[in-house]
Amino acid sequence: MGFSSSFSVISKTCLFLLALFASSASSSPSKDLYYDHCNSIVPKATQTEIDFTDFPLTSLYSNIYYKGGDKIFKRESPGYYQYPKDVTIKPTGNVYKTNVSGVFEFEASLIFRSTVVYESTSNDPNSKNRGNVAFKLRGFWSESYGRLCMVGTGSGYSEEGKLLNLEAVLKLNYMKNSNIYTSLVHGNLESLRLENDENYFDPISVLTFPSMKSYYYTFASGKPGQSQCASGGLDVLKDSLLGLQSSGNGVCSMFSRWMQTFRLDYADECNNTKRDCHPLGGIVESMPQYMSTQTIQCSEDKHRLRFLLHFTNGFYAYDRVFDPNTTLVGEGLWDGEKNQLCVVACRILAPDGSFANASVGDCYYRLSFRFPAKLSIKETSFIQGQIWSNNKVGDFGYFNKIKYRSHDRSFYGVESEISGLKYEYTEMDRIKKLCPPINMMKKKGHSYPEPLSYQMGFSMSIGSSKVKGIWGNAVPLYVGNTFYEQGSQSVTANLETSAAIQNGRLNISYKISLSLPLGTDLGGGLSAQNSSSDILISAEGIYDIETGDLCMVGCRELNSSLQMSSNQTMDCQIAIKLKFPPSNSRRASHIKGNLISTRLISDTLHFEELEISADAYGMFESQLSIWRMDMEIAMVLISNTLAFVFVALQIFYARKHQESHAQISLVMLMVLALGHLIPLVLDFEALFMKQGYHRRFRFEREGWLLPNQVILRVVTMIALFLLLRLLQLTWTTRSADQNQKGLWVADKKVFYVCLPLYLAGGVIALMVHSIHSHYGKAELVPDGFPQAQHSLWDDLKSYAGLVLDGFLLPQIFLNMFFNSREAALSRFFYIGMTAVRLLPHGYDLYRAYKYVNRYDGSYYYANPSADYYSTAWDIIIPCGGLAFAVIIFLQQKFGGRYILPRRFREYQEYEKVPVVSEG
Template sequence: MGFSSSFSIISKTCLFLLILFASSASSSPSKDLYDDHCNSMVPKATPTKIDFTDFPLTPFDGNIYYKGGDKIFKQESTEHPYQYPKALTIKPTGNVYQTDVSGVFKFEASLIFRSTVFYSSSSNDPNSKNKGNVAFKLHGFWSDSSGKLCMVGTGSGYSEEGKLLNLEAVLKLNYVKKSNIYTSLVDGTLESLKLENDENYFDPISILTFPSMKSYYYTFASEKSGHSVCASGGLDVLKDSLRGLTTSGDGVCSMFFRWPQTFQLDYADECKNSKGNCNPLGGIAESVPQYMSTQVIQCSEDKQRLRVLLYFSNGSYGAYDRLFDPNTTLVGEGLWDGEKNQLCVVACRILAPEGSLGNASVGNCYYRLSFRFPAKLSIRETSFIQGQIWSNKKVGDSGYFDKIKYRSHDRSFYGVETSELKYEYTEMERIKKLCPPNKEVKKKGSSYPEPLSYQMSVSMSIESSKVKNMWGNAVPLFVGNNFYEQGSHSVIANLETSAAIQNGRLKISYKIRLSLPLGTDLGGGLSAPSSSSEIYPESLISAEGIYDIETGDLCMVGCRELNSSMQISSNQTMDCEIVFKLKFPPSNSRRASDITGTMQSSRRKSDPLYFEELKISSNAYRMYESQRSIWRMDMEIAMVLISNTLAFVFVALQIFYARKNRESLPYISLVMLMFLALGHLIPLVLNFEALFMKHGYHRRFGFEREGWLQLNEVILRVVTMIALFLLLRLLQLTWTARSTDPNQKGLWGADKKAFYVCLPLYLAGGVIVLMVHSIRNHYGTAEGSSSRVIGYHHAQHSLWDDLKSYAGLVLDGFLLPQILLNMFFNSKEAALSRFFYMGTTAVRLLPHCYDLYRAYKYVNWYDGSYYFADHGADYYSTAWDIIIPCGGLVFAIFIFLQQKFGGRCVLPRKFREYQEYEKVPVVSEG
């Protein structure tokens, strides 16, 4: 976090405080708002006690549709071509209270409307990305019996001119606690309480959503009717279907709950010729959607049932960050059929009269869907999930449409055991002709990426003679007969893969994605439309071929799907005349080199499917770099052990110093020693495996390092425990020396004053951390949820991580209580050994100096691999790595000056009030 981002967070914090103050200042008038606008809907009741039971109103967080309020929402603009999808988040905040009226609950909630306009992060305004967001804080009552919810409150947002708006609103929702598919739709309005001529007024906003419900009763997905759903018109039973899909893990929930999944719709030939009843949403055939996406609302593990939303669109992004449109969305119930290994779904339309959402309802439940999992894939069929959607209506009836097949568009395969999944290589004869063995002599000492390694996954920069700014990625699907599981594969191939290698050559299959700028035309139908709902439309290619592990050559043939305009005949739906070649550099090379290659059509130039040759390049992730990263991590583990060892050595030296100078013992700050002891105690109480046993570490690099990590964990526990015991011993010696000396009452008072100063200071810092965390996540939810649209991942810190970082900052300033004690008592006593306060300061500040070096020297190839200067245990950034060491050095200098010239020597002269304390000689016995 640099200076600019720190300033941004501080400014957001100030804005939050301003809004909070404004809302608290207007709290008394808002008491009357509920009486005026909600009392007739849900009469106000008196809260009695906190309700700790599961409240049925679960957070709404993405499957919400709203319409209206255009005045306070940023509108699409040609200046901002990349638009966020609209989004609304509703979630309860604070405690829920029972009231003196049975079935009536009082609670608070926040509403956050996210802007649709994407603002560049390079803008000079640190808040520019959030100026389109509108947030409300509401409170009110919900009636269990009537299902009515009414809340009032205030909010803030920005007008089109950039002026801050102070909004007042009332939220009215119909929310039935016990519901089925027909009553699960929650609808309502958010209305402004300002007059229409007021600049803070906004048009009423209609809201529709399908939240997860505690008391939901499945209407169609029952044991009696569920299995017969697919039998009425679904796909034939697959001969090679994956078995035992729900026998392990969480069953159907593990497979489907991590969706959204996107499916490409495959219409019958009649539909391709614009004939027949083809559109599942009604209307003319020319407007048929091309993709269907799914988003699971909730899932029942015990009954193998789920609720799902089905989105129809013309963009492959599907349900990612999608605000559903009731006109193009179905809501359904699914039940797993274990006998046929398929998921059967009954879906319904959302009936909303044009221009009005107030009377929206669920109906027309004639949609049927089935989802299957093939056990065998090939170059012409690489979809992990297949299915079909149809209507249970008869031909000629309203709502009837022809059966539509679909297959998964994503390459993700969640929650399914892949050991049974096989791949059938069908193009080997062609590949032998197109890709003969490379006769070049293998360079001595060179080694190339292992077939199952992460290095086989390639991010590509692509260019042609006309177009330069294209890119894509190529990820293995199968290596030999092994499914390539991205993120959990090993550098060293297993025995099955090794046995499949013949003369250094191994069969391999890939999924390739090309991202083409809008308007790109490479010929042969390999093009992108001039306008699209997607920022970068993708072209998908499946490929299979041979990888030579002795030369690093990858040669494959590929197949791409043809759109209807490029299909020469109804039987030719794919173009499999593509040759894809890559050349991997040696993985153990210290010289920088790139992956290079080509993708070209093997057809004649006169062929309508011919496209010009594409050149491919990619940065190679060399094993040399991974070895450097491993060496760095080993070094950091050693530095952790050394620094913790030095910590207890410096404490031991302080004990020896105190025993030689017993008169100095009472002058040591007990508050300082307590904070240092807690800093050593808490890591011992917490699970140390979280520090060392980072499973991705050995999985990523393929080395079995558990024994080494466990040994270091044990040593670190022992070292930390010794340091803790020594600190407790020093604390006990200081306490005893001060308690047995009746002339040290002034020290007790000075130490209490130091505690009274430190505690509010630390608590205030903790509150700021909580506020910054809340603000960052508040705005980060809106920014991060659309991160996939622009190709970035937004990672939010957990509250626990932020608190740990703040605790590290407190320990960095461990000398503050001692400085305050010396000031209040005006002590000139050399209470601390120079080895202790300078050495401990160096141990605390060394990680920040190392972090600056590491940022300059190393590339963090693998997130979460920091063991020394762990970013989850303190504040680390260029700014903090300068501020914290400077502050620590200043504290150490203060201690040095205080022990030489007096405790108040660091204060301006007018604040120095010297007060001499006469030492009374103590008569020792015998």
């Protein structure tokens, strides 16, 4: 995000909050308002003391929905981009106990964020966020009755753009100790103005299922292996499924990041009649095609969890408007005897359409979720299961069993959490006939994408002689026997995958999705007559790493009408051939290929041949990355060479100025020596060889990388030896002159000051790491990707880099304690070494602007795991380093205490102790 964009966002937020606090200050609610509107719900009580215990009410910021308040919320309009409705309720300030047991008084903020964002030509910086509405409320919550009532003021904008000063009362039912029936938090936000007032708004009803500290499972209360939905589901052999024993962290780690979409597969008889097929009992006219899940919380015993289930007709997990008629709330318990998660789910009942009167009931839904131990071309779903009714045939709510499976491959994190999942290549005989090995000479100097690299996934345009405008996406599923991490940027081959390469050829499987625009008709069921359509193809084949050829056979899912006409569920007569261009090409290149139906033209499932074209993903980036890595390797060599040159110049300077040489801080020299020693001893190999192993560098840079690796080792060792030599000279000079006792005392003080500072900084770094790790594990990632986090070792290395950036700090302290005017450090040394330490931060700013960030282990200069690198740190650290250099210059010219206020500058000099000579 650019500076102007960041400044715009900050200015908008400041203006909005300023308007909110101004309106709050001008018209804060009086006690009479609470008495008039809330006293009958939660009687007003008197504060007694601040409650420092763990307040039972949690902030509400997810799974929260609202409706109403049309006057103050922007309405949908063509051309607007609409976000899902978002509202946050959280306590602010202190929480007070009162003279009534179980009644608490506190303040809270209530923020409704706009669902509509549009580009405006207005110069008003707030024009894009006028849909936001915020309230500042104060009131009481009764723990025993589970009621909350608060009054307060807020601000928002009308449809005409006028700032509104709002007054409101919030009434919620919020139980501390809850179960599936009482866990629903719901209520109303009502305006305190008259209906004819311009600041009046319609009542807003709120509904949410929050994560609760005191939640008691109703249906998942048995012991693991004693689930209430063990009967009625589809019996599957336990050995064919993965169990919790495959994961060391239990069910919570497997499901805590769960935001997944499942495709519903209805029974064959549902194609002819809809009787006993609709899971929602016909309340919604069309039968849903997808079911999506959203985790609410997982219990600490790692065997139970709660989530919402949304039924939709679209692929996306959540509709923009929450509909209680199409949502279930459920409890799940892991059944270790059957290796499945069993779920009991209930309806959300809102008879009058208002969230304020919603309740939970009709708990006759049963679901099971299973993890297959093997995937194949005909079954690529990580999760399978079914939903059925616990009611009897003919009873209300009964419907036939409906199977479902994870749609596409969006359940990220499964493979990393569960070991033992394998892919079975079942079509290799067909592939060998379709893709025979071709003996051809590899062109010298050409390198093709590594099987596990990000270049293997790409977006493509597809067309035929008659139809254009088809778009698709192709992502590997398994490479050899290794799961392909879509979010990773692997540059080295896995050991297992490398061993699976035979004669340069490797088995590989893909997930391919095609999006057909409206009106497309390619024959064979590849059509989109009434609406756009998505086609999913699973494929497996052989990738030739020496030539860049990818040859596969594919299977596509058939819709219900094609299944009836062809008596088949899948069409596996598909051939896919692709040609990757060299990854080290200096010119823009394209992936070319075709997708062919191998059936006869007369076959009902035959479709037109499709030509595939895709920009070789990362080809331009690869070219830039090659140049960047070459430049970074050179910069590492240059910077380390300059480091030992500047140290050598300091040694020559010390020999010419022996009187001032003893006044160099030993602590500073030790910091510099350790800064060169630790990378050299501990992780220099890891800096170049990820995980200590490499088969082939992505761009075949061994000829350039390996010799320079040796050179860099030598240069670093020379710099270390010179620093140790400088340390020895300083120590020897001090020890030889008994008049230098004052310097020893001053350097001890430096050590006693710097050590606590460094330790305190290390503790802060550990605390920050702990906080980031805690929130990274606790929060659900909306798009299903796990959040990238630095390891503890990486954070400690970054902190060590910060200490090294401020290497002049001990010398500054020594000059202050000893109050010396001697120029102990050569200008070449302290200015040059400062430049060596600070230039990487300037380069990092340039790199962030010039290149796409890739956390793939290919950074050799300004390595993010070896120092603090960000826009803020890249400004703060250079400013601090330059300030230290300026302070050293002033101290060596005007005295060590010149930088202090005058009253602290009194001249104190350590007296030289006379030495009685012998003789």
